[in-house]
Amino acid sequence: MFDRSGIATAIKKKYGASLQPRWLEECIAHIEAVLLQDTQASTPASQPIHLEVQIRLVLEQLLHSEISSSCYPSLQIDPVSGNVASLPGHPGAFLQIQEIMDVGVSKHAMWEAVREKEDFEQRGIRPSYLPVQDDDDMESSGVFTATGTQGRASQLGAVAPADDAPIERIPKVPRNMLKLKLTDGKTRLSAIELTQIQQLNVELPIGTKVLVRSGQILAPTGLLCLEQNSTQVLGGAPAQYQKHDLKKRLESYLGPNSSKR
DSSP states (O other), X not given: OOOHHHHHHHHHHHHOOOBOHHHHXXXXXXXXXXXXXXXXXXXXXXXXXXXXXXXXXXXXXXXTSOHHHHBOOOOEEOTTTOSEEEOOSTTOEEEEEEEEEETTSXXXXXHHHHHHHHHHHHHOBOOTTSOOOOHHHHHHHTOBOTTXXXXXXHHTTOOOOOTTSOOOOOXXXXXXXXXXXXXXXXXXXXXXXXXXXXXXXXXXXXXXXXXXXXXXXXXXXXXXXXXXXXXXXXXXXXGGGTTOOXXXXXXXXXXXXXXXX
16 A cells, blocks of 8 residues: 555655646556566555655656656745746756757757767667878777678678777767756746756656756746756656657757758
């Protein structure tokens, strides 16, 4: 038997999320069905689950939920300016990322970097649009080609490279200053990094949940300034946002011809 009150109270106290009762009921029903199927128990209650485990199970579902369906709004609006007046007190505001983009790097440069990284990770090849390595580099690195065969060293029957041979560096997306749009499920709030926040990166899935404990809201724009010690990335991503990865978002900015550049 799940302790609904205990779960809701604990999540509110630690993460600032006020769970909607209907969502919590549906969430618990889903968890119980999965547990029943996995354990083949006669009833979910036949194997008591500690409250801490219950909280973790519900939190996992919460992070992957649509915040407007799972939580009550928490941001207060200034009636005069129409902007968010301030963040909730301790533990802070439980929010969902609706948009995230690096405003200090050109979108085309990011798109090129994403394409390089995708080629590297998916096919294990050196992208054709990167500078060509000379023969010595090819032999020492053991680069794999698009056809799946090893580089020149293997083609010539040379000995495989030693374990300490140079390894090609994985391409990374350039990083500067991130701007985000956050929501409590009802109200949207624009935010920007004052300093780089290690947990944030432009590749985070749309729908990721964050806990913002504090931050200055600039008047009259209502822009929230994020800082390292007051911003925690909790994770998660609703399934409906999976198609909005960074590459797709960049292509929407750059237009239909971006893939041909």
